[in-house]
Amino acid sequence: MNARQTRLNQMPEWTALGKHREQLGGTHLRELFAADPERGSRYTLQVGDLYLDHSKHLVTDETLALLRDLAAATGVAGLRDAMFRGEKINTTEDRAVLHTALRAPRDAVIEVDGENVVPAVHAVLDRMAAFSEKIRSGEWTGHTGRRIRNIVNIGIGGSDLGPAMAYEVLRSYTQRDLTFRFVSNVDGADLHEAVRDLDPAETLFIIASKTFTTIETITNATSARDWLLTNLRVGPDAVAKHFVALSTNAEKVSGFGIDTANMFEFWDWVGGRYSYDSAIGLSLMIAIGPDRFREMLDGFHLVDEHFRTAPAEANAPLLLGLLGVWYGAFFDAQSHAVLPYSHYLSKFTAYLQQLDMESNGKSVDRDGNPVDWQTGPVVWGTPGTNGQHAYYQLIHQGTKVIPADFIGFAKPVPSLLAGLVPQHDLLMANFFAQTQALAFGKTPEEVRAEGVAEELVAHKTFKGNHPTTTILAEELTPSVLGQLIALYEHKVFVQGAIWNIDSFDQWGVELGKVLAKKIEPVLTDGKGGEQLDSSTATLAGKYRTLRGR
Numbered sequence: 412m413n414a415r416q417t418r419l420n421q422m423p424e425w426t427a428l429g430k431h432r433e434q435l436g437g438t439h440l441r442e443l444f445a446a447d448p449e450r451g452s453r454y455t456l457q458v459g460d461l462y463l464d465h466s467k468h469l470v471t472d473e474t475l476a477l478l479r480d481l482a483a484a485t486g487v488a489g490l491r492d493a494m495f496r497g498e499k500i501n502t503t504e505d506r507a508v509l510h511t512a513l514r515a516p517r518d519a520v521i522e523v524d525g526e527n528v529v530p531a532v533h534a535v536l537d538r539m540a541a542f543s544e545k546i547r548s549g550e551w552t553g554h555t556g557r558r559i560r561n562i563v564n565i566g567i568g569g570s571d572l573g574p575a576m577a578y579e580v581l582r583s584y585t586q587r588d589l590t591f592r593f594v595s596n597v598d599g600a601d602l603h604e605a606v607r608d609l610d611p612a613e614t615l616f617i618i619a620s621k622t623f624t625t626i627e628t629i630t631n632a633t634s635a636r637d638w639l640l641t642n643l644r645v646g647p648d649a650v651a652k653h654f655v656a657l658s659t660n661a662e663k664v665s666g667f668g669i670d671t672a673n674m675f676e677f678w679d680w681v682g683g684r685y686s687y688d689s690a691i692g693l694s695l696m697i698a699i700g701p702d703r704f705r706e707m708l709d710g711f712h713l714v715d716e717h718f719r720t721a722p723a724e725a726n727a728p729l730l731l732g733l734l735g736v737w738y739g740a741f742f743d744a745q746s747h748a749v750l751p752y753s754h755y756l757s758k759f760t761a762y763l764q765q766l767d768m769e770s771n772g773k774s775v776d777r778d779g780n781p782v783d784w785q786t787g788p789v790v791w792g793t794p795g796t797n798g799q800h801a802y803y804q805l806i807h808q809g810t811k812v813i814p815a816d817f818i819g820f821a822k823p824v825p826s827l828l829a830g831l832v833p834q835h836d837l838l839m840a841n842f843f844a845q846t847q848a849l850a851f852g853k854t855p856e857e858v859r860a861e862g863v864a865e866e867l868v869a870h871k872t873f874k875g876n877h878p879t880t881t882i883l884a885e886e887l888t889p890s891v892l893g894q895l896i897a898l899y900e901h902k903v904f905v906q907g908a909i910w911n912i913d914s915f916d917q918w919g920v921e922l923g924k925v926l927a928k929k930i931e932p933v934l935t936d937g938k939g940g941e942q943l944d945s946s947t948a949t950l951a952g953k954y955r956t957l958r959g960r
């Protein structure tokens with residue numbers, strides 16, 4: 412990867428954006444809409460099933476053109492093509508970044524180190540499909556011959572958030588006689604609550620870990636194995652029927668006692684946070700079935716192809732990425748809210764937190780130099796209507812700039828209550844009302860015209876001018892989920908490319924892991940406390956006292 416010659420904030424395209432921002436000043440969305448009656452239909456894109464409205468952003472045609480100039484000058488398209496070709500763009504780990512190969516069609520050819528990886532991807536998908544069908548049909552039985560009815564995925568980070576999120580999203584597609592649980596926290600309470608009402612004879616544990624060394628996962632997997640063997644009163648040979656592994660590390664899997672015949676493989680060119688469409692999605696595939704899983708992969712692929720081939724003016728991930736760069740750099744926006752108006756998307760934002768913040772939470776560029784521009788935002792949010800009664804107050808009338816994505820669907824997922832009360836229209840009326848209120852607000856004149864007492868006018872005024880993207884689709888299907896995730900994956904890519912950071916490593920999570928290993932013996936045996944700083948040593952002492960040690 413060639414070092415970038417000019418630092419981002421010294422590029423003429425960056426300077427031009429800065430000047431443009433000054434000219435834009437406090438221009439209000441009310442003015443932008445008044446000046447262009449077509450804005451609401453012109454500032455839109457259709458990608459697959461996703462309709463994107465970016466008209467309620469603090470941008471003009473000129474802003475968008477200048478942002479595209481920045482993308483061109485920073486080589487976003489070149490890096491994108493290098494990623495799709497399988498080049499090792501994750502330079503600090505010397506790895507290719509090929510999650511796009513996980514959803515490539517069978518006849519595609521994508522090479523890493525001279526080898527086409529697509530046949531191996533499909534071989535694993537086929538094995539996953541055969542195994543899923545065995546569980547779904549009851550053909551696969553536990554050690555005592557009973558049918559498997561409970562599936563517990565044990566993993567953390569990318570080995571948990573993706574399948575756990577997607578299981579919730581696609582819950583209405585899941586096989587109802589199977590129970591799914593997702594365990595991630597090393598706090599034993601997580602596993603305890605997940606298994607306490609399960610019959611071990613009917614329980615399958617899926618141990619999901621790319622490295623198979625992650626302490627939380629291995630600890631939970633060890634406890635799960637003990638729980639199973641103790642409660643079934645059987646020996647270790649029962650493990651084969653109740654444990655499967657999803658990993659890149661066959662040696663560690665076998666060292667743990669899981670037969671590698673029961674291991675579903677993926678590869679080091681799949682980042683953890685980009686992995687739930689790999690073998691890491693096994694629990695999801697069992698839940699929704701192989702056909703639905705493949706529909707989801709097709710959705711991913713559709714957006715991959717869009718990102719790879721659409722011109723800059725019509726490229727949705729590029730646009731979303733650029734808008735984020737614009738607000739971070741020129742409006743000092745520190746965070747980005749993702750607000751789904753679908754209960755099924757309740758874990759969607761938590762998933763995006765890892766995708767975005769682990770990817771772009773960096774402060775040195777690709778060459779190791781400190782950046783002096785903003786990188787990834789704090790990503791946050793929960794399903795919309797609940798948020799309206801909690802934190803939306805701050806978005807509407809607080810002092811911060813918080814760009815937000817609103818995601819909603821025209822058709823409700825089939826519901827037992829369908830036809831009783833028109834709940835979905837009410838949900839979506841809130842969805843549209845919020846972006847309208849955020850954009851246009853309510854002027855003091857409008858407040859006064861309602862006869863509000865003068866001393867309350869300021870309190871009841873809504874400044875408006877809060878930027879939002881609206882993403883609307885007909886229905887939340889497996890394909891639409893794949894489309895949405897790929898859209899965000901590539902948005903994150905675009906931003907990392909512009910900021911000139913490595914979006915595919917995560918060195919920032921290492922230090923805490925190393926320190927935890929040193930602190931554990933202090934807590935357990937009281938040994939080594941003298942090596943700690945005085946705050947941590949005092950806290951560890953307090954902990955031991957409270958623990959009765």
Ligand SMILES: O=P(O)(O)OC[C@H]1O[C@](O)(CO)[C@@H](O)[C@@H]1O
Binds near residue numbers: 621623
């Ligand atoms: O799948 P593994 O190797 O257990 O890793 C789990 C998670 O830990 C991290 O490496 C760091 O927290 C994530 O990137 C990853 O998704």
